Amino acid sequence: MDERINEIAQNIKIVRDNIEKACSRCGRDPKEVTLIAVSKTKPVEDVRAAMAAGMEYFGENKVQELTMKMDTITEPLHWNMIGHLQKNKVKYIVGRAELIHSVDSLDLAQKIQSEAAKKNAVANILLEVNVSGEESKFGIRPEQLEDLVRQIAVLPNVHIKGLMTVAPFTEDPEENRQYFRNLRNLAVDIKSKNIDNVTMSVLSMGMTGDYMVAIEEGATMVRVGTGIFGERNYVC
Numbered sequence: 531m532d533e534r535i536n537e538i539a540q541n542i543k544i545v546r547d548n549i550e551k552a553c554s555r556c557g558r559d560p561k562e563v564t565l566i567a568v569s570k571t572k573p574v575e576d577v578r579a580a581m582a583a584g585m586e587y588f589g590e591n592k593v594q595e596l597t598m599k600m601d602t603i604t605e606p607l608h609w610n611m612i613g614h615l616q617k618n619k620v621k622y623i624v625g626r627a628e629l630i631h632s633v634d635s636l637d638l639a640q641k642i643q644s645e646a647a648k649k650n651a652v653a654n655i656l657l658e659v660n661v662s663g664e665e666s667k668f669g670i671r672p673e674q675l676e677d678l679v680r681q682i683a684v685l686p687n688v689h690i691k692g693l694m695t696v697a698p699f700t701e702d703p704e705e706n707r708q709y710f711r712n713l714r715n716l717a718v719d720i721k722s723k724n725i726d727n728v729t730m731s732v733l734s735m736g737m738t739g740d741y742m743v744a745i746e747e748g749a750t751m752v753r754v755g756t757g758i759f760g761e762r763n764y765v766c
């Protein structure tokens with residue numbers, strides 16, 4: 531067990547060092563980049579090990595696993611829902627997850643609005659954009675972004691904080707640079723329109739294979755699973 535705790539602590543140190551290096555390459559302050567430990571499929575003990583190493587931001591991609599971990603760990607943590615969200619599960623996380631990264635339809639945003647209103651809460655969200663155009667990916671097409679932002683902006687209990695993308699899996703992270711750059715450009719464009727109730731301060735992009743490139747392209751949140759907790763037993 532101690533060995534596992536050490537392993538996770540060491541991995542976190544490596545990732546943090548890499549974040550610093552990427553920031554210094556492009557003149558950014560590492561404080562601008564939030565590291566989210568993606569603990570999906572990993573046991574609560576692993577989350578505790580990461581907490582012991584100073585991690586405060588965690589990401590999960592399934593509602594049931596997210597709520598189980600939130601219920602089990604009572605210490606205050608920043609929980610992020612990063613996976614595809616079904617409307618019938620929205621009620622379990624609104625008011626609990628700090629940020630929902632994966633909103634990709636008006637329908638879903640409206641459901642979040644009604645649950646948030648019931649709880650007198652504000653739901654912070656990101657819009658997931660499929661910048662690579664991969665068929666298998668969730669997320670809206672870039673051309674749909676502005677309309678969707680304007681439609682969601684009028685929902686009083688939903689705050690758009692920025693954009694998120696999942697880039698293609700690749701051996702060469704440089705191949706994803708264009709997609710990260712595209713996401714940042716979309717955020718700059720939306721920001722310039724000064725839409726009420728919309729900020730574009732968060733760019734959630736970059737995973738284990740490509741987070742350094744994502745940081746060079748402006749990521750403010752990177753979502754790292756394998757790089758912290760090791761390989762997962764199954765693909766999800």
Ligand SMILES: *Cc1c(COP(=O)(O)O)cnc(C)c1O
Nearest residue numbers: 568591612737738753754755756
């Ligand atoms: C699993 C997952 C990650 C982390 O992936 P790694 O390659 O293990 O770092 C990041 N973002 C999303 C949306 C995920 O589902």
